[in-house]
Amino acid sequence: MAVIAHLRIPADSFELGRILELETDGTIELENMVPLEQKAVPFFSVSDEVRESFEQNVENHPSVEGIVEVTRHDGERLYSLDWNVSRDVFFEGVIDLQGQLLSATGTATTWEFEIRFPTHEALSEFQEYCANAHISLEIGRIYNPVRPGTGMWYGVTRPQRETLIRAVQGGYYSIPRRMSTQDLADDLEISDQAVTERLRRAIETLTENTLIAMEEELEEEFEQAKES
Template identity: 55%
Template sequence: MPVIIELALPAAEFQLGRILATEGEGKVTLKTMVPLGGRSVPFFHVVDHAREAFEANVRNHTSVSNLYEVSSHNGETLYGLDWEIADDTFFDSVISLDGHILEASGGHETWVFQIRFRTHDALSAFQQVCFDGGIPIDIRRIYNPTKPDAGPWHGLTAPQRETLMYAVEMGYYSLPRQISTQEIADEFDISDQAASERLRRAINTLVSNTLLLTASDE
């Protein structure tokens, strides 16, 4: 039975956290890790007010061979990173135990992850590896969203749930579409890009925690 762990981890305790450290209140949101030629290429968003210092810090890191801009929209920039991957107990254990990072974001001090494992045994093995390796993960919750006692929202945050419900109720997914992304953004006082991203994450989380879990069980 698949299970999801939400945990916090000091940025200094894993390689990518050290590379992507931001100044002050800057925040980095990991979008995906794409396997290319035996290596994992991370893609991540950074808010524009932190860009200058962030780019300088990352490019000066000894493990980074290239930092490149993919796109920029509504105050956020999407980057890709080419890096020399060193031994990293945290990420190595996630990969070796077939874990899947659903969400990850952080900054100078702390990162928060939501990671799905296929079984409770895999999760237990992950926790043991972290314990044995001295990785100070702070477990915030462990849940299986297919169980009745896991709560009714299947891992959605309150903003994700409210935005997705509003979009459905107002006809965003109807044909023809009854409301625009900008109108949804205006309702929640966020940018058009933020509204699109919130809906995308909500749908990804909902499917990952329901349909994909069911398919995995089958």
């Protein structure tokens, strides 16, 4: 049965954290991690106040093959990163144990992750894997997304929740629509592309962790009942 775990690790304990090094106060939010052939291409947003030193650190890192500014909006820039994920022990462990990255936010000292693992055993194996790799891993809230009510937000992150709630309350999904994507972006002070991505991920995660998960659980129970 799948579980979602909130994890915290030092920024300097894994490769991507060292690549995305911040020298001043600020945050980096990982918007998405897109598989591309043998690579995993992350998209992340950075505020303008730390952009210059951030870009210089990233471009000079030996694991980085390229960084591209995708868009900018109201003091925030969205980047895509071409990097060698095989050098990152932390993410290799996530991939090997079939973990799915739901969210990640980093500061100059710490990164916080929300990762879904297929079973409790996979999460335990990941903890042991990190210990053997000398990665200081702090486990926060753990919950089972299959049963509605056991996890407070069903894997939907705070920015995704805020965006989805404002969209519904503002009439984004009404007929006729009372709020456009740009209206929602202006309200949240982010780019319209970030709005679209947050809504997509929120709806996908919410559906997977409620409707689909419950369907799978009911099917499993039905099969067990037939065998007995």
